[in-house]
Amino acid sequence: MKITKNKSIIVIFVLFLCLGSATLYKYRSKIYYAKKYLIEKEQYRYKATTNPLRDKIPNSPNEIIFGLDLSHHQRHINWKKVAQNPPHFILFKATEGSSHRDSKYKHHVKEARNHNIIVGGYHFFSYQSSGKGQAKHFLKQLQIQKGDILPVLDVEFTRTMQSDEWITQNIADFIDVVEKEIGKKPIIYCEIAYYNRFIKPKYGDELQLWLSDFKRKPKNHFIIWQTTDKYKQVGIPGTVDYNIFNGTKSDLMNFTY
Structure with missing residues (x-):
């Protein structure tokens, strides 16, 4: 009975590690794709302006x-x-x-x-x-x-x-x-x-x-x-x-x- 209990504890511990690793992988993946998304987005923000602003907004x-x-x-x-x-x-x-x-x-x-x-x-x-x-x-x-x-x-x-x-x-x-x-x-x-x-x-x-x-x-x-x-x-x-x-x-x- 003691051996079975120890095995159960080991199995639970291994499962916990696996779930933790999977969660960490998903979290890191989200961070990676979020950074990739922002980098791809921002690189287009600073392209040369070919139609510069003709500012007509009133000063008052x-x-x-x-x-x-x-x-x-x-x-x-x-x-x-x-x-x-x-x-x-x-x-x-x-x-x-x-x-x-x-x-x-x-x-x-x-x-x-x-x-x-x-x-x-x-x-x-x-x-x-x-x-x-x-x-x-x-x-x-x-x-x-x-x-x-x-x-x-x-x-x-x-x-x-x-x-x-x-x-x-x-x-x-x-x-x-x-x-x-x-x-x-x-x-x-x-x-x-x-x-x-x-x-x-x-x-x-x-x-x-x-x-x-x-x-x-x-x-x-x-x-x-x-x-x-x-x-x-x-x-x-x-x-x-x-x-x-x-x-x-x-x-x-x-x-x-």
Whole structure:
């Protein structure tokens, strides 16, 4: 009985070591791929700028044209309070992938329009379905009207992505479908590293960019700059994304439908 007990202890100890080794291997693998992911991402951030910023942002804070981007995450909005110090524009998430619809999109758009705020809609790009299918889904849900900001395609780095060729082609397919429908290409929301890697090789400096950079003003030209996700807007609980338009209110009209 004593020998059997000792054997059991040894077996348990060996199993513990094996499980510990497996966990450590998985942990080290995650660290390795996380570092690899960041290195691959960052190497595209500092590529030479071929379309330098033409800075039209007013110097006076009171003259800056700013906007928010919102989704179902901002479920409870007091629109009367928002209207006391309203943003000049709000971009709302409409869809994601080829089937998901943002549950608050229609309600948010209606309320913003009722309070005379310029609106627009964006689609969050998925690597699980075709660009054509996603664009058709987006356009079907998008309630675009005259005076709205042009549709936006939101493309971002994720841990699981397709090949560069697949991404470039399916983004191009998405852009083509939107352009055929409304006569203009969508605005592209992304980091400059993403644009340099996946989009610029095909489009050069042709597309209008909404760039995200929380550390510094991008050197590349943009029409909208997302500066932070910590902005506090009266009437909206928590913090939200804050965006500065590169120009005056009359300039903003050049990017409407």
